[in-house]
Amino acid sequence: MSAPVPPRTGAASAPVVVYENVRKSFGTFTALNGVSFQVNKGEVVCLIGPSGSGKSTLLRCTNALEKHDGGRILFEGVPLPADEKSLHGVRRRMGMVFQSFELFPHMTALENVCEGPVTVLGMSKADAITRATALLKKVGLADKALNYPANLSGGQQQRVAIARALAMQPDMMLFDEPTSALDPETVGEVLNVMKQLAEEGMTMVVVTHEMAFARRVANWVVVFEAGAVIEQGPPTQIFDAPLVSRTKDFLSHLGWEG
Amino acid sequence: MTLDWSIVWDNRWLLLQGALLTIVLTVATMAVAIPGGILLAVMRMSSSRLLSSLSACYVELFRNIPLILIVYWAFYVLPLMPLGITLDAFTTGLVALCLNVSAYNSETFRAGLNSIRKGQVEAAVALGMTRSQALRRVILPQAWRRVLPVLASTWVSLFKDTSLVSVIAVGELAHTAMQIRSQSFRVLEMLTAMAVIYWMLGYPQAKLVDWIHRKFGVKE
Numbered sequence: 001m002s003a004p005v006p007p008r009t010g011a012a013s014a015p016v017v018v019y020e021n022v023r024k025s026f027g028t029f030t031a032l033n034g035v036s037f038q039v040n041k042g043e044v045v046c047l048i049g050p051s052g053s054g055k056s057t058l059l060r061c062t063n064a065l066e067k068h069d070g071g072r073i074l075f076e077g078v079p080l081p082a083d084e085k086s087l088h089g090v091r092r093r094m095g096m097v098f099q100s101f102e103l104f105p106h107m108t109a110l111e112n113v114c115e116g117p118v119t120v121l122g123m124s125k126a127d128a129i130t131r132a133t134a135l136l137k138k139v140g141l142a143d144k145a146l147n148y149p150a151n152l153s154g155g156q157q158q159r160v161a162i163a164r165a166l167a168m169q170p171d172m173m174l175f176d177e178p179t180s181a182l183d184p185e186t187v188g189e190v191l192n193v194m195k196q197l198a199e200e201g202m203t204m205v206v207v208t209h210e211m212a213f214a215r216r217v218a219n220w221v222v223v224f225e226a227g228a229v230i231e232q233g234p235p236t237q238i239f240d241a242p243l244v245s246r247t248k249d250f251l252s253h254l255g256w257e258g
Numbered sequence: 259m260t261l262d263w264s265i266v267w268d269n270r271w272l273l274l275q276g277a278l279l280t281i282v283l284t285v286a287t288m289a290v291a292i293p294g295g296i297l298l299a300v301m302r303m304s305s306s307r308l309l310s311s312l313s314a315c316y317v318e319l320f321r322n323i324p325l326i327l328i329v330y331w332a333f334y335v336l337p338l339m340p341l342g343i344t345l346d347a348f349t350t351g352l353v354a355l356c357l358n359v360s361a362y363n364s365e366t367f368r369a370g371l372n373s374i375r376k377g378q379v380e381a382a383v384a385l386g387m388t389r390s391q392a393l394r395r396v397i398l399p400q401a402w403r404r405v406l407p408v409l410a411s412t413w414v415s416l417f418k419d420t421s422l423v424s425v426i427a428v429g430e431l432a433h434t435a436m437q438i439r440s441q442s443f444r445v446l447e448m449l450t451a452m453a454v455i456y457w458m459l460g461y462p463q464a465k466l467v468d469w470i471h472r473k474f475g476v477k478e
Contacts, residue, residue: 063384088386090384104382119387120385120387120391
């Protein structure tokens with residue numbers, strides 16, 4: 001069913017996550033029907049495809065917010081553990097950014113970013129504040145540290161959410177449609193932060209409808225349809241010369257001209 | 259018709275005693291009905307079918323019959339039960355109020371916990387928090403802000419509703435004032451005095467509730 005996988009450029013780096021024939025059903029609905037690909041260290045892998053094609057489900061299976069029913073997901077060579085206790089250890093090494101931000105509304109931007117280091121890592125408040133302040137500066141929000149989420153724009157909230165995830169110093173970042181809930185004028189500021197992260201060598205898996213971003217920033221693009229990977233390859237292949245006609249159909253639906 | 263307001267002043271210590279008992283009833287009821295409400299809410303949300311339906315039946319029963327009926331029921335029916343429970347009037351009134359307010363509080367707690375988006379727990383868990391850390395750091399601080407204003411409103415209603423236990427001769431403010439009325443036939447004076455006392459005690463509480471709504475109400 002899948003097109004042949006072309007050789008990976010820069011495949012010298014070790015795989016961080018390997019998906020092997022991953023399956024997931026919700027009742028009678030098959031969300032993932034045997035998905036296989038891998039994410040190498042320092043790579044940006046973009047998952048694209050129509051809504052409901054399983055991209056977000058796969059992302060949520062990666063840190064076990066959803067449990068996959070079949071196949072294997074290996075994180076740094078080890079299958080995801082089944083017990084909740086060991087999963088906490090895995091999750092704190094994967095940062096996650098949600099479509100709807102999910103900042104904690106009863107905490108300031110700074111407190112949101114400190115929360116992981118203090119509660120999960122047991123870091124001292126002072127050290128956490130130092131780390132959080134640096135991260136807020138990195139995402140361009142040093143002056144908003146004491147604002148509550150309700151007093152931040154969508155783009156600002158999402159940048160705080162990225163800082164919150166980075167505060168755990170994760171080995172990789174998962175982005176679940178990070179710009180889909182944003183006003184068009186604030187999409188750019190979030191994408192710029194993500195691009196900067198990519199340039200610093202962060203391993204990233206990004207579910208996105210921002211084709212220009214995927215084209216420019218991704219090292220590898222995986223195209224989903226109906227719970228399966230219909231094509232994967234470097235962005236030049238996917239966007240300029242797709243091997244599968246349905247990839248072309250999907251991109252032309254989005255108005256992508258190449 | 260001549261009015262004689264001295265009847266109020268002459269009975270000031272009785273009325274004060276009644277007012278104190280009203281306050282004691284309110285505080286005691288809430289002291290039982292808050293943990294009771296939490297227990298019922300936890301039962302309702304538990305995965306056990308039995309506990310969940312027991313709690314649901316309880317809540318739907320006591321929320322949907324008039325409080326005064328529960329008061330009469332506790333007074334006349336409890337002693338007839340095979341257990342042969344005989345309680346004094348105050349305790350009977352307290353039981354009736356607790357049965358009713360626990361049911362309301364349970365719905366308040368349940369709504370408060372359910373109002374927190376699933377994504378909030380996921381965000382906490384994705385950071386590596388355990389379920390109990392997520393509950394403590396993320397869910398409860400938010401749920402509390404939604405629950406507190408509703409509890410405060412319930413409190414103000416309860417303060418006035420305690421007057422219903424006067425029908426079984428609990429000597430709180432309403433009963434005391436009614437007693438003085440029927441002995442002195444000073445109907446207008448005593449009803450007015452009763453209204454003024456309830457208002458003077460209730461108004462600051464209502465203002466406090468408004469303040470709680472403003473301070474803790476969730477703006478989202």
